[in-house]
Structures are given as C-alpha cells and as structure tokens.
Amino acid sequence: MxxxxxxxxxxxxxxxxxxxxxxxxxxxxxxxxxxxxxxxxxxxxxxxxxxxxxxxxxxxxxxxxxxxxxxxxxxxxxxxxxxxxxxxxxxxxxxxxxxxxxxxxxxxxxxxxxxxxxxxxxxxxxxxxxxxxxxxxxxxxxxxxxxxxxxxxxxxxxxxxxxxxxxxxxxxxxxxxxxxxxxxxxxxxxxxxxxxxxxxxxxxxxxxxFEQAKQSSNITVTPALAIANTQTRDIDGAEIPDFSDETDYEPGLDVKWAITPDTTLNLTLNPDFSQVEADTGQLSVNNSFSLFFPEKRAFFLENDDYFSSHLNLVHTRNVASPDYGVKLTSSKQGHTFAGFVANDEMTNVLIPGNLGSSIVSLEQKSENAALRYRYDVDGSLSIGATSTVRQSENYRNQVFSLDSKYRPTKHDTVKLQATLTDTEYDQHFVDELCDDDPLADCELDESVLRVLNENDKQGLGYLASYEHNRKHWRAFASYRNYESAFRADMGFLSQVDFNKFVTGFEYRWYGEENNWWNRANWYTDWDITHNEDGELLEKEVQSSFKLQGPLQSIIEFGIDHRKRTGLRYDESVLSIDGNTDLFTENTQWAYFEMKPKAGVFAALTLNTGNRVDLANNRLGQRHLIKPTLNFNLGRHFEVKLRHTYERFEHEGEDVYTANLSDVRLTYQFGINSYIRLAVINLDIDRNQQKYLDEVDSRYKKLSTQLLYSYKLNPETVLFVGYSDSGYQDDDLTSITKDNKTFFAKFSYAWLL
The missing domain is CATH 2.60.40.1190 (Immunoglobulin-like)
Structure with a gap:
C-alpha cells in the first residue's frame, strides 16, 4: 500500500x-x-x-x-x-x-x-x-x-x-x-x-x-579457517585437576550463488559457527523462564527476514554446532520462499510450561529444517505458511503454521496466525531430565511432566491481533492461545498451556519547534492469562508516561499492578487452583536517558516493588538499579560500562543481593580494525537462612575476552583472541578458572 x-x-x-x-x-x-x-x-x-x-x-x-x-x-x-x-x-x-x-x-x-x-x-x-x-x-x-x-x-x-x-x-x-x-x-x-x-x-x-540492470549468476566463495586451543577442567570436586588441552583446526567453506536473478543458494561446509563476540551479560537469579540470545552467525543471517512471521518459529541459534547447512531463498512478483537444512552435533531442546521452562541438551546428532512461503496478494494483504522439523534418534518435533497480515486502511492492521505442532520424546529425554535416575526416584517437576505426557503429542496455537493507529493515538487488542502440547522447538516460545488477552491504548503529543520538549506519550494496557483448564495464571494492568526533551533526553516512569500465581505446592501435578498461591505484585519504575555530547550516552533504570520470590514461593521486596555509561575518549577509544544491582528482601531481611558488571573497552584503529577487552563479572550473595532448599551462600563468576578484529568487508575478516571464565562457590575460596581458549579465525570472500 x-x-x-x-x-x-x-x-x-x-x-x-x-x-x-x-x-x-x-x-x-x-x-x-x-x-x-x-x-x-x-x-x-x-x-x-x-x-x-x-x-x-x-x-x-x-x-x-x-x-x-x-x-x-x-x-x-x-x-x-x-x-x-x-x-x-x-x-x-x-x-x-x-x-x-x-x-x-x-x-x-x-x-x-x-x-x-x-x-x-x-x-x-x-x-x-x-x-x-x-x-x-x-x-x-x-x-x-x-x-x-x-x-x-x-x-x-x-x-x-x-x-x-x-x-x-x-x-x-x-x-x-x-x-x-x-x-x-x-x-x-x-x-x-x-x-x-x-x-x-x-x-x-x-x-x-535501472533498464540495463541484470542480476547475473553471481557467486561468492568464502573459505575460512578457525583454530582454537581450548583448556578445560572440572573444578566441582575436592581436588582441582590440571587443565586438559585440545587444539582444533577447522577449515570451512561458504558459497553464495545467485542461481537466477530472484533465487539465491547458500551452502556451508564444516562451518565455524563459534561465537566471536561475547554475549551481553543477563541476570536470571529470580527468573523461571529461559533467556533469549540473538543470532549472530553469517550463514543463518543471510535473508533470515524471509523466515519471519508473527511468532518466533525459526530461531536458528537452536542449531548449535552444524557440519553443513543449505539454504535457498527466492522472491519474485509477490512470492517469497525460504528454506534451509542443517544438521547439528548436539540437540538442545527448550521444554516450555506455563510457570517456567528449561533446556535439555542431548549428546546426539539432530537434523533441522525450516520452510517459509509468503504471498503478497497486494499492498494490503499478505498470506504466509511456515513449517519446521527437528529430529534426532527417537525425538521429533514438527510444526506447520498459517499466518496473514491485512491492512484494510492505512490506520488499521489485522494479524492472524494458527500453528499445529506434533512432538514425540524418547526415553533419553526423561533420562536427561531425571539425571539418569529411575523414574520412581525422579524429582517430578513441570518439565518432566510435560515430556511424560505421551497422550498429548499434538498442540494447537493461534494468535489474533488488531490495531488502529492515528496521528495522536492508537488502540490495540490481541488474543493468543497455546495448548499444553504446543511445541515450536526450532523457534523460541518458552511458555505454553495458556491463553492471554491484551488490550491497550496510547496517546501521543508533539511539541512545537520552540518547546523545551519535543514528544510525549502515555501508554496503558490490561491483560489476563489462564491455562488450558481455565485456571487463572496472571492478571495485570500497567501504565507509563514518557517525555523526550533537551540533550536527547528521555524520562519515562510507570506502574505495574499484577496478580499472579506462585510455584506449585505439589510439582507432581500441573493443576493451578488449590495447588498454588495467588500473589499481588505492585511495581514502580523509572528510566532516564541522555546523550549530552558527542560520544556520551548515560542511562539509569530504577525498579522497586513487591515481587514473588520464585525460589521460596512468597512475596518480598525487590529493588533494581541498572546504570549504563558509554563514552568516547577522542574518536578512537570507547568505554562501555553496564551494571545491574538487584536486592531481594523478605520481612526486613535480605534474601539475596546480585551484582552483574559488563565492561567493554574498544580501541578502533580505523574503519577496518579494532581491539576490544570485555569483562563480565557476576556476584551473588544469598542468605541461606531465608531459603527453603540448600543453596550456596556465595557465587561468583568472571569471564574475560580480548579480541582483535580486522574486517576488509563483512565476509573477509580476521579475528584473533583469548577468552577465559571461572567461578567461585561455597566449596572454593576464590574464583577459579575452568576454561581458557585461544582462538583465531580467517575468512576471505571471492566475488566471481
């Protein structure tokens, strides 16, 4: 349109x-x-x-x-x-x-x-x-x-x-x-x-x-060599052993071929899919759901928007260590097609629930495939279909989904998506979840119960949303429902067995040229969530106000009021009513940001209120402070500082205090090369007297990475670096390294 x-x-x-x-x-x-x-x-x-x-x-x-x-x-x-x-x-x-x-x-x-x-x-x-x-x-x-x-x-x-x-x-x-x-x-x-x-x-x-423009059968060939010397040791014992040493030499090859002007084939053989850049640190001390990390690997990023739908059904970071990958993408006259196949040396599977999720890692190879087709009928209507498959020896997950987006006017947007999944778990899954204990001795929890439910293999999920947008305001509503057997193992959907209705409203103000502020908006929404049996999981209302002003500043503050379930009393059953407590959380938060001069960015997040202590199933007070400061010393040297401080209290006593620091120092020699030092430090103190189960009173983890990068272009690159990590718990008197890696990667792109 x-x-x-x-x-x-x-x-x-x-x-x-x-x-x-x-x-x-x-x-x-x-x-x-x-x-x-x-x-x-x-x-x-x-x-x-x-x-x-x-x-x-x-x-x-x-x-x-x-x-x-x-x-x-x-x-x-x-x-x-x-x-x-x-x-x-x-x-x-x-x-x-x-x-x-x-x-x-x-x-x-x-x-x-x-x-x-x-x-x-x-x-x-x-x-x-x-x-x-x-x-x-x-x-x-x-x-x-x-x-x-x-x-x-x-x-x-x-x-x-x-x-x-x-x-x-x-x-x-x-x-x-x-x-x-x-x-x-x-x-x-x-x-x-x-x-x-x-x-x-x-x-x-x-x-x-562009009358003379033709897309010939362009070919890009990119050979690569990755070398890694890894030293590891198991420090979870009475005696700390010496490091074991292993050096890997991994040649690889990427080929990109424009078969026709509209169709591109990507091949990769023995690729080095190692993570060169350290992930940003995330704090998960009071979180029952798995963390999300974005994809950063070149083969999967090529035309990855072709796989997009309203749900995250294709999250390629699930494919951890492939030997090969093949991808075909095409777009012509409103028809868009994308497909890839890749194997994996291991199988990482996200097991979702309605109160939490976990990841199972199987020491077995898997095959992974995804297909996506979209037809743009005209400027206002798109219809798409997605299918994915993940399977190993006796494990299999298949997904088929239909979706559409319709804009009858420039103000209105309707989104629909329906997804059917079919999943089979083998005994190996149960063994991994139970740490190889017999089922009679296995500590049953939500993840185990979801896997053991052999009579519930097929699941349906659907989404419907509507938005009406005007210059000064917008209103929206959505409804999504994922059955208990719904799985999308190639994607990232960490919650199932729920249905959620959301409705909200936003109003915007535009400042005049001579005003000290330039934009403002007020936002509010209300949502309610039940499980498949109609039992209440959560009911929430939130509201916020944001103002943008001088020095590229943003001031935003809001309140959240939520009723939510806690943990199950009896984890061997999945019911909610009579098996959980219903807690009321009230949170106040504020966010400040400014860019007062060239190369300076400062931000501060403040959050306080009562919150459920998920480890002990009770309500307490949570306080969060998250400052960020980025600044440049000249045009070449950049300093990035992030810190997260979180304290949880119950009845006036500390339950835990967590500090996460992320420091990155970068010297950019020019447009093509830089050297960067990254240090991520985690420090958690727990009051053992306030925990129902046994926990470490102190846990520290320190990770560092030194990286040199030279990029002639995005595909002709050289990386040389060193990284290590170590931790301290109650059995160790100081932070002890358990991993050290020296690595180098070189790739060169020939455009034929």
Whole structure:
C-alpha cells in the first residue's frame, strides 16, 4: 500500500560511468546525477523545515547505484562522529537511504554512513516491525569533513539487492535521509511522513530506471579457517585437576550463488559457527523462564527476514554446532520462499510450561529444517505458511503454521496466525531430565511432566491481533492461545498451556519547534492469562508516561499492578487452583536517558516493588538499579560500562543481593580494525537462612575476552583472541578458572 503509488515515479538517470568513491565530489559524472533535496524533519517533529541543508545526487550505471550526499552544517565542530566497528554508529551524524527494491512495502534495505565513511546496514521488516542490523552487504562508502559540513560518496552494487529484472524499467521505493544529533536527534527526509500510518515503508516515494540492470549468476566463495586451543577442567570436586588441552583446526567453506536473478543458494561446509563476540551479560537469579540470545552467525543471517512471521518459529541459534547447512531463498512478483537444512552435533531442546521452562541438551546428532512461503496478494494483504522439523534418534518435533497480515486502511492492521505442532520424546529425554535416575526416584517437576505426557503429542496455537493507529493515538487488542502440547522447538516460545488477552491504548503529543520538549506519550494496557483448564495464571494492568526533551533526553516512569500465581505446592501435578498461591505484585519504575555530547550516552533504570520470590514461593521486596555509561575518549577509544544491582528482601531481611558488571573497552584503529577487552563479572550473595532448599551462600563468576578484529568487508575478516571464565562457590575460596581458549579465525570472500 504505497502512498506514492498513484504519483509518477522519479527517474534515476543512467550514466555508464563509475564515480571514484573517495568522499570528494569532484568527478564530472555527478553533474549528470539527479538531485534529491533532503529538507523535511519527520522525527521527533511532524514534518517541519530542516534547520540544515542536505541534498543527494543519484544515478545508476546498470551494475551499481551511486549516491553522493552533501550535508551542510553551520557548526561543523559540533558534528558527532567516531571510528567504530561496522553497525555501531547509530548515535553519530549519519546520511543514508532506504530501498524497497521489490516495491512490495514489506522489506527495505537500509544503508547509513557517518562522516568518516563507517557503514551501518540492516533490513527493516514491516511484517514484524523489526530491523535486522546483523545483515551485512558488501558496498563502498567514503566520507570527508570540511569547514562547512561533510560529504559522503556511496556505491551500492545492485547484486546486494533483490529485484525483478524481468521488467525493462524497474521501480523501487526509496527514502533519502540525514540524522542530525544535537540537542535533539532530527530525522530529516526527502519525503513527508504521515504519523497516522504505522507503515513507514509504504510511504516511501517511487523511483524508476535501472533498464540495463541484470542480476547475473553471481557467486561468492568464502573459505575460512578457525583454530582454537581450548583448556578445560572440572573444578566441582575436592581436588582441582590440571587443565586438559585440545587444539582444533577447522577449515570451512561458504558459497553464495545467485542461481537466477530472484533465487539465491547458500551452502556451508564444516562451518565455524563459534561465537566471536561475547554475549551481553543477563541476570536470571529470580527468573523461571529461559533467556533469549540473538543470532549472530553469517550463514543463518543471510535473508533470515524471509523466515519471519508473527511468532518466533525459526530461531536458528537452536542449531548449535552444524557440519553443513543449505539454504535457498527466492522472491519474485509477490512470492517469497525460504528454506534451509542443517544438521547439528548436539540437540538442545527448550521444554516450555506455563510457570517456567528449561533446556535439555542431548549428546546426539539432530537434523533441522525450516520452510517459509509468503504471498503478497497486494499492498494490503499478505498470506504466509511456515513449517519446521527437528529430529534426532527417537525425538521429533514438527510444526506447520498459517499466518496473514491485512491492512484494510492505512490506520488499521489485522494479524492472524494458527500453528499445529506434533512432538514425540524418547526415553533419553526423561533420562536427561531425571539425571539418569529411575523414574520412581525422579524429582517430578513441570518439565518432566510435560515430556511424560505421551497422550498429548499434538498442540494447537493461534494468535489474533488488531490495531488502529492515528496521528495522536492508537488502540490495540490481541488474543493468543497455546495448548499444553504446543511445541515450536526450532523457534523460541518458552511458555505454553495458556491463553492471554491484551488490550491497550496510547496517546501521543508533539511539541512545537520552540518547546523545551519535543514528544510525549502515555501508554496503558490490561491483560489476563489462564491455562488450558481455565485456571487463572496472571492478571495485570500497567501504565507509563514518557517525555523526550533537551540533550536527547528521555524520562519515562510507570506502574505495574499484577496478580499472579506462585510455584506449585505439589510439582507432581500441573493443576493451578488449590495447588498454588495467588500473589499481588505492585511495581514502580523509572528510566532516564541522555546523550549530552558527542560520544556520551548515560542511562539509569530504577525498579522497586513487591515481587514473588520464585525460589521460596512468597512475596518480598525487590529493588533494581541498572546504570549504563558509554563514552568516547577522542574518536578512537570507547568505554562501555553496564551494571545491574538487584536486592531481594523478605520481612526486613535480605534474601539475596546480585551484582552483574559488563565492561567493554574498544580501541578502533580505523574503519577496518579494532581491539576490544570485555569483562563480565557476576556476584551473588544469598542468605541461606531465608531459603527453603540448600543453596550456596556465595557465587561468583568472571569471564574475560580480548579480541582483535580486522574486517576488509563483512565476509573477509580476521579475528584473533583469548577468552577465559571461572567461578567461585561455597566449596572454593576464590574464583577459579575452568576454561581458557585461544582462538583465531580467517575468512576471505571471492566475488566471481
């Protein structure tokens, strides 16, 4: 539903020459380019005149799209710019463009560049409203700062875009942008944005041309070599042994082949899917559900938005250690298809429940596959289907799902999805859950009971939601129901055996140009959740108010009122009524954020209120403080500090105190290389007198990583690093290392 569909597309000139990408717009070829004025502030204000002058020069030569940005600035000393790793420049001055190359209003490639030429790219998915910054294309950019602003030159090879070359003249939707972060962070565009329309991609202007553009059978071959020396030892005993040493040499190969202009095949053999970058620390001391970690691996990230639906049915981080992977993706004339197959040296399975979830790790190989098809009937209606399979020796999970998204008007959005699952567990599952004890001696809990229920193999889940959006307000409602046997083991759905209804409302205010604030909104929602038998699990109302003001500041505060069940008295049965307590939680919270100057970000989260103590099934007082401070020392050195402090009290006595610190120091040598030190420290003190079961009074864990990275492009990379980890409990007098790893990875991409 492109708002510009009835307007004549803007012609992009064809010029059979290539500009030199050096940041200096001196090539005569730019005089033949189309000039696009970027002069309208679309955020946080409502389409006001830009305070700075910006224009883009655009042309194409049949194989690449060339864009030159001329960004004037009356105070160039205030330009915010740093040397950063790719995709880490969001708080800098930026210019760039969004391209809906298939003109379906479903996805848009995003290309942004800071004044030094550092790149940020991603894919915006209108279906899920997510932006996947893990996607990386191979394109060129260069920036130059002058005494009146800065200029940036960009070359985007058309091979990185999906487009239909069966048509002589191609029409693509594009938006040209500048981000100006000062006291406010202004989003400046070449178009006006209708804030009553939640679909921004739908509003992008149309551009036509590319008559000479053809997508040939491009092939990218990327061999890789990973070397890791790992030293481990078991320190959970009376005596601490020496480290055992193992060195692995793992060659690998990735191949990307554009079989047709619309279809891409990805192959990977013996890939190194190791996690190079340390995950951000997460605190889970009082959480009964499994934590979510995002995918960061290149093979799975390629066109991963093609697998998106309203539910997370394809979470590829479940595939931990594959020997091979094959992926086929295609998009043509409204038809989008994606499929992959990969094996795994092990099998990690999430066992969901309605009060908690757990993960089972099986020492057996598994086969994993996912298929996704979507048909965009027109600009307002999409219909999709997803199917996944995971299976090992005698374990199997199959999923089939149908979904749709319908926008009858620019203000209204309807989402529907129905999913059927079929799961079979073998005895090995029960053995793992029971630590190989006989079933008669097994400590029954929700996870074991869910696996043992052999008569309940097939489960149904469905989702229905409606949203009405206007410029100043929106209202929404949704209902989802997952039966007790519902499983989506290729995805990440950690709760089943529940149905939940949610309804809410939001109101927005837009500040005038001379106001000290620029945006404000009030949000509230109400929800209620029951299990499959109609027993109450949770009922909640929450409300918050957010204000955006000077120094790019955000002040937000809110209250939550919730009635929820505690733990089961008798964990050998799954019933709720008469088997749990119903607790009332009242929480007050506040969030503060500001970016007062270039390279400085400060935030603070405060949370206090009564909360259920899940380890002891009682109500207590929880206090949470989470400060964040990121700052730059010059353009090259960045310091990122995160800390989480959590204290839980019951009847005036501490139950536990937890501290989690995450420190990352990065020196960026230039656009291509950096060295980074990451330190994650966890420290938990528990009052053993306040626990029903035996626990350690002290638990500490320390993880460190030193990493050097050189990236010629996203696929030609060198990583060299060292990491270690260790812990301390009541049996150890200090933090003792149990893991040390020296690693190196090299890959090189040949574009054929």
């Amino acid at each position: 492109n708002a510009f569909a009835e307007k004549a597309p803007i012609d992009i000139p064809y010029v059979p020459e290539s500009a030199t990408i050096d940041g200096n717009i001196q090539d005569p070829v730019w005089q033949k380019a189309k000039t696009i004025q970027i002069d309208n502030v679309t955020w946080p204000h409502d389409n006001i005149a830009s305070p700075v002058k910006t224009k883009a020069l655009v042309y194409e030569n049949g194989s690449s799209l060339f864009v030159a940005f001329i960004a004037k600035d009356p105070n160039p000393e205030k330009i915010r710019v740093h040397y950063r790793d790719r995709d880490k420049i969001w708080n800098d001055d930026l210019v760039g463009l969004k391209i809906d190359s298939l003109n379906t209003s479903r996805n848009a490639y995003q290309f942004f560049i800071n004044p030094l030429g550092v790149q940020l790219d991603s894919i915006e998915d209108e279906l899920t409203k997510n932006e996947n910054a893990s996607w990386n294309g191979i394109w060129s950019s260069k920036g130059t700062i002058s005494n009146d602003g800065y200029t940036v030159e960009v070359e985007i090879p058309l091979r990185v875009l999906n487009f239909d070359d069966s048509k002589k003249t191609k029409t693509m939707a594009m938006e040209f942008l500048r981000f100006l972060p000062r006291d406010e962070r202004l989003r400046i565009s070449n178009m006006q944005l209708d804030h009553s329309n939640s679909c921004w991609i739908c509003q992008m202007p149309l551009f036509s041309g």
